[in-house]
Amino acid sequence: MSTLAAPYRFSDQFLAGARACVPVAISVAAYGLVWGVLARGAGLSLIEVVMMSGLVFAGSAQFVALDLWTATPSSLPIGPLILAALIVNLRYLLLTATLRPLYPEKGLWRGALSMYLVTDENWAMTVAAMARGGSSVAFLMGGGALAWISWMSTNLIGYGLGSAIDDPARWGLDFAFTATFLALLLGMWKGRGDIVPWLVAALTAIATAQFVEGSWHILVGGVAGSLAGALVEVRKHAHHA
DSSP: OOSOSSOOOHHHHHHHHHHHTHHHHHHHHHHHHHHHHHHHHTTOOHHHHHHHHHHTOOHHHHHHHHHHOOSOGGGOOHHHHHHHHHHHHTHHHHHHHTTGGGSOSSOHHHHHHHGGGOOHHHHHHHHHHHHTTOOOHHHHHHHHHHHHHHHHHHHHHHHHHHTTOSOGGGGTGGGHHHHHHHHHHHHHOOSGGGHHHHHHHHHHHHHHHHHSOSSHHHHHHHHHHHHHHHHHHHHHHHHHO
């Protein structure tokens, strides 16, 4: 069943989605610039920045990847990198599932490809438009395309600026990774129910960092927090059943 009550022009809905996501594009640009600078400091080449941002297009996962990145290709932790990206992006399984009413029964592959442009922000705006009966795939793609352009362009600008910053700590950019994630966490805060999984993730990560070398604390904390969140949800539903 279509979400729209009447036919619509793809271009009109695409532009409507892009206009709705202009504030999102501005916020994406802010931490996209920081990511570009940090990527330069982490030793990524220009082609690696283009490939990662162009193919992955997931800000939170890319910040995690930078923390795991090493300057020596032979020591690059490919397994942990993939696992970290998977854990961080698992939420998109649930987010994109809610967009199913926008797509026809046929054309599964085309729908799957458009999921590339889904971000937390344009998903939220698309779902809000769905509730008003005025959303579409074109609306979703318009917001996503604008966010992608903002992310890619500011990554490259930040990478260029990184060559002029010999000491990121001097400018406070060594704290940018932490600050960005704090901002992302605050944006994802939904209420007191988040306290338990967040605390479990933080305490587990801190304990792991004390006893295990490397960046395993990121993965262990993410898994522990996810499991804690799942258990909280199970108990909540069991209580209301």
